[in-house]
Amino acid sequence: MQNKPLLVVEDLYHSYQEGGDSRPILNGINLQVAEHECIALLGRSGSGKSTLLNMLAGIDTPQDGRITIMGQNIHELSELDRTLLRRRHIGFVYQFFNLIPTLTIAENVGLPLELNGYNERDIRKLVGLLLSDVGLGDRWNAYPDQLSGGEQQRIAIARALIHNPSIILADEPTGNLDAETGEHTLRILLGLSRQLKRTLIIVTHSFEVAEKADRIFTLNDGVLNREGEPHW
Amino acid sequence: MVGSRLLRAGFRHQRRHSWQTLLAILGIMLGVAIVMAVGLANQSASRAFEITMEQISGQVTHQIVAGPDGIPESLYTSLRLTLPTIKSAPVVEGLVRVRKEQFTLLGLDPLSEQPFRNLTLSPAPDLLNRLLTQPDGVLISAYTARRLDLAIDKPLTLEIAGKQTDTTIIAQYGAEQGAALDGVLVADIAVAQTLLQTFGQLTRIDLILTEQEVHQLQQWLPKGMRLIETRQRTATMADMSKAFQTNLTAMSLLALLVGGFLIYNTATFSVLQRRRQFGIMRLIGATRGEVFRLILFEQMLIGLIGTLLGMGAGILLARELLWLVTRTINDLYYTLTVTRLDLAPGILITGMLLGLITTLLASAPPAWEATRSRPQSVNRRSVIERQSHRAIPWLFVTGLIMLAAGLWLATHSDRNLLLGFTALFCFIVGYCLLVPAFVPLLSRLLNHPIKRLFGTIGRLATRGIEATLSRTGPAIAALTLAIAATIGMGIMVDSFRATVGQWLNQTLQGDIYISATDSRSKQASAPLPEHLPETLLKLQGVREISTGRHVTVESDSGPINLLAIGLSSTSYQGFNFKGETLPALWQQFATGNLVLVSEPYAYHNQLQVGDPLTLLTPKGDQTFKVGGIFFDYGSDRGLVVLPRTFYAERWQDSQVTTLGVYLKPDAALDQLLSEIKSITAQSEQPLTVRANQEILSHSLEIFDRTFTITRVLRLLVIAVAFVGILSAMLALQLERAKEHAILRATGLTPGQLFGQITLQTLLMGVMAALLAIPLGWLMAEILIHVINLSAFGWSMPSQLSPAVLLEAVLFALIASLLAGLYPSLRMGRTRPALALREE
Structure with missing residues (x-):
């Protein structure tokens, strides 16, 4: 790790109730992610990858352990402060795109900027640039349901990057796309996050996706293991 | 922001x-x-x-008022001579009709009026002269004249106690007061006395008094007269x-x-x-x-x-x-x-x-x-539904608490209308909070029979209701509330109508009743011809007659409706008493020692059997004992009943307002009805002759007319509820578009999908109807036993009418069917691929 840690996870523990039993989903997770680093979390369905990601975003709370982002233990923050941290420093890309159907794609992409208090002129300028970067500069006024899955995911990537967040969390970003579109979308996500020097954490169950990351971790039975050295 | x-x-x-x-x-x-x-x-x-x-x-x-016959004119003269400094003005007031509309005719003395009001002032220079000299001259308010297109110097026909009388409009007045004086005609006092045939009598004497003068006047006032405060009288009337x-x-x-x-x-x-x-x-x-x-x-x-x-x-x-x-x-x-x-x-x-x-x-x-x-x-959809199911116990407990609060308020409202309505509100909201808990139970109960009847479609329909409780719960609660409101109001009106019908059947012991068509006085019903009772008694087939005199008399608590009755041998059966009466009631009643009061009167004035009641007679105040409290649904103001012989002697008024004719067992009703009608046709004033069944149906017609506004409001409540149900059903089906698309993609035909959605909405209607019956009954009980009692003083048994329930259940089914129709058609026609693609 060449850079100082941006995100630190220490002894994270979480379990779900199943009937009367408690099933540990995260069993003592430790992780450090440096600035500008790209890591992949591999694991089967139900292994707890998304739960971990939600905890990193501060939208789920672990039963034990701590998560520090930029020196702040996020679970010691109030709900409002956690939201503001997410708003300013985290971008999210989902498997099912999660675009707001009643906003145009430009409005969807501009939403994080507006929440962060940017003025309308700057929002339009930045949205224009990023839409061109993801190859959808000509679809400014289209609504999400007028786009293909791949196009929707590119809009979601643009929305996750637009406010220049320190960390981008991507939950199965290609899971809902065919191989070719997935590959193309992943290239955009990785390309842009490297170009903008962002930290990227990708959750996936595809080794092909994971091998593009700097480091790979697997989540199995609630335990996180390092997979090997980067392949690029 | x-x-x-x-x-x-x-x-x-x-x-x-x-x-x-x-x-x-x-x-x-x-x-x-x-x-x-x-x-x-x-x-x-x-x-x-x-x-x-x-x-x-x-x-x-202040005003000086007296009994139903008013005040002798001589008292006014005497007042002016004895206490010349007191500002006073004589007033004659009566009821007339103009083009079938009821108007108040106000007879004033223009010479005494100056300090009191400016109704007789008008720009016309010779007005005062004309007012005093023209024997048929009346003033009409500028607003009424415009509304009825009436012009100055044109004739105006008044209907007074059923008779047509011609007058002339000599001027308009009150142009500045606008609609305030609509329906009030003004005339010189002598003209009014002539028109109303109250020669030598005044309705009241208006006064402007200082505190000292009040005391002075009270000392001077002869027996049988009462000095009242105008503001208090107006407030009593408004109440x-x-x-x-x-x-x-x-x-x-x-x-x-x-x-x-x-x-x-x-x-x-x-x-x-x-x-x-x-x-x-x-x-x-x-x-x-x-x-x-x-x-x-x-x-x-x-x-x-x-x-x-x-x-x-x-x-x-x-x-x-x-x-x-x-x-x-x-x-x-x-x-x-x-x-x-x-x-x-x-x-x-x-x-x-x-x-x-x-x-x-x-x-x-x-x-x-x-x-x-x-x-x-x-x-996550499952999270939403899990939250809904988790909320049920909380809603249930809150609902029970609100029901308990409602029960406490209902039993402690003690004549307070506001508390009564708060109790009703608590019951409604509390019960609606219980509804989501009953939906899964009903859904499971209906599951088996519906599945047997409709197969998979039926199972999907019942399961869907429980599975989407977050959506179906509020929709069923809204429909429950609307149906319960129709049941509650329906039971209340039906119970009231049935009680009034039973009461009329019991009260109308006579076979034929005669009364004057219209009265010219606000204080007394129009009297019947003096010799009519004797004439009728001579008719073959007439067994006996009862007599009645309706007047308004003064009491400590303001004006009272008084009925002086001459009872027939069976009239006693017409009284149904609430609780105990004083012993030897009818013997005591005949002596004039005690009065009978109606339930609303006793309720509003907090009177019990044996309590004293003071009435103003021409000989001064007289205190009577309340001998019994009888059920009466004729007026919520209440009624006091005295024997007519006693009234005639004490009030020096032997006139009769109504006559009840009792026939011999073998007498032919129709024949006697025609005979009596031909006798009364010879009377100067128009008289109404009716068989008791006719009165019964006429009274119920008036009852229905009184409740027209209730029915209109009930319909409007239903309209709001229907909009609510339609909205909920549409939203629900839209919400489940994807689920329906999956069913279509799996092989459900459009017809089957239509059937499933329609069946589901219909089942929701059935559940709402079942749940609405207890709430509707509860609402009716509160309306009847708390609110009606507090508001009007009437107690009555509640009667659960199957027609009301049937009507409500039909409404629920039709409303849910109609509300489900459009969404069913819409979803049936939607291409599954489109619905599956939508976010």
Whole structure:
């Protein structure tokens, strides 16, 4: 790790109730992610990858352990402060795109900027640039349901990057796309996050996706293991 | 502040679901319109009464009043001579009809009027002269003249006690007072006495007194006269119709409550439909406050539009309701002419605030709920349903607490109408909170038979109701409330009608009744010809007759309706007493030592059997003992009954107002009816002769007329509820579009899907109907035993009519069928691929 840690996870523990039993989903997770680093979390369905990601975003709370982002233990923050941290420093890309159907794609992409208090002129300028970067500069006024899955995911990537967040969390970003579109979308996500020097954490169950990351971790039975050295 | 993109997302959602937004606007519009209309109609009637009284009373501080025959003119002369410094003016007042409309004829002395009021002043220079000299001259208010197209110096035909009399309009008055004097004719006192045939008698003497003069006058006042404060008298009269008007207001608030439910439903569905959106917004970084404000802002805007439209619609509706309210007040309480709507700012502001506050209260819980969920969980359908099921015990407990509070209030309301209505509100809200707990139970109960009847479609329909409780629960609760309201009001009106019917059957012991068609006096019904009783007794077939005299007399608690009766041998059976009476009642009654009072009179004046009651007789105040309290549904003001012989002697009034004719067992009713009609036709004044069955049906007609406004409001409540159900069903089906698309993709035909959705909405209607019956019955019990009793003093048994229940169940089924029809057709026709593709 060449850079100082941006995100630190220490002894994270979480379990779900199943009937009367408690099933540990995260069993003592430790992780450090440096600035500008790209890591992949591999694991089967139900292994707890998304739960971990939600905890990193501060939208789920672990039963034990701590998560520090930029020196702040996020679970010691109030709900409002956690939201503001997410708003300013985290971008999210989902498997099912999660675009707001009643906003145009430009409005969807501009939403994080507006929440962060940017003025309308700057929002339009930045949205224009990023839409061109993801190859959808000509679809400014289209609504999400007028786009293909791949196009929707590119809009979601643009929305996750637009406010220049320190960390981008991507939950199965290609899971809902065919191989070719997935590959193309992943290239955009990785390309842009490297170009903008962002930290990227990708959750996936595809080794092909994971091998593009700097480091790979697997989540199995609630335990996180390092997979090997980067392949690029 | 809410960001413009968040707002845009909200507005576009509303635009995409414009039917839902429109239905929400319609719901709040109807709710506000009904409250406004009732408020404005009530206010207009009250204000018209106040202004008319103000104008007629002018500067008057006190009045001298007496018994039903009024005051001898000589008393006025004596007053002027004895106490010349006291400002006094004689007044004659009576009832006349102009083109079938009831008017008050006010006879004034223009020479004494100056300090009292300016009704007789007019620009015409020779007016005073004409007023004093023209024997048929009357003044008409400028507003009435314009309304009825009547001109000065033109003849005006008055109908007085059924007889036509010609007069001449000599001038218009009160141009500045506008509609306040609508329905009031003014004449010189002598002209009024001639027209009303009250020669030598005054209705009252108006006075302007200082405190010292009050004392002076009380010393001087002969027995049989009473000095009363004008303000107090006006307030007593205004109070008469207060209970009726309060009841109307409460019913209109019920419409708003149903409207509020509609907003709650719309807001809830709007939030549920967009849980995913709100989740995304929260994940991107929108705070809870921002999401809360966004939802609230949207709903408040819908509420504002609905409220403003409702205010407009309320003004239009108020014009229609005004004549219904005025007619009922005229039927039951006092003469009132109201033709102009008083757009009181207070009512307009109240209507607006009610609309907005209801919107706020109804939309805040779903908005709050949307922001409470953790961002990642709002995306999960199972979480939503799990939360709904988890909320059931809390809702159930809160519901039980509210029901207990309602029960406590109902048993402790003790004549307080407001507490009675609060109890009703607690019952309604409490019960609605229990509904979601019953839905899964009913769903499971219906599952087996429905599955046997309809197979898989049936199973899907019943399972779907329980599985989507977050959606079906509020919709069923709203429908339950609407049906319960129709059942409650229906049972109340039916019980009342049946009680009145039974009471009339018992009261009308005679076979034929005779009375004068119309009275010229406000204090007494028109008397019958003196020799009529003897003439009728001579007829073959007539066994005996009973006599009655209806008058208004003064008491410590204001004017009282008094009935002096000459009983036949069977008239006693016409009285049904509440509780015990004094021993040897009828023997004591015949001596004039005791009076019988009606239930409303006893209730309002808190009288028990054996209590004293003081009445003003021409010989001064006389105290009687209350011998018994009888059931009477003729007037909520109440009635006091005395023997006629005693009344005639004490009040020196031997006139008869009504005659009851009792036939021999073998007498032919029709033949005697014709004979009596031919005898009464020779009378100078028109008389009404009716067989008792005719009176019964006529009375029930009046009863139905009185409840027209209740029925109108009930229909309007149903209309609001229907909009609510339609809105809920449409939202529900839209919400489940994807599920339906999956079913279609799996192999369900459009017909099967149509059947499944229709069956499901129908089942929701069945559940609502089943759940509404206990609530409707509860509402009826409170309306009958708490509210009616507090408002009017009437007690009556509640009667569960199968027709009311059947009507309500049919309404539930039709409403749910209709509400489910469009969504079923829509979903049946939607291509599964499209629905599956939609977010």
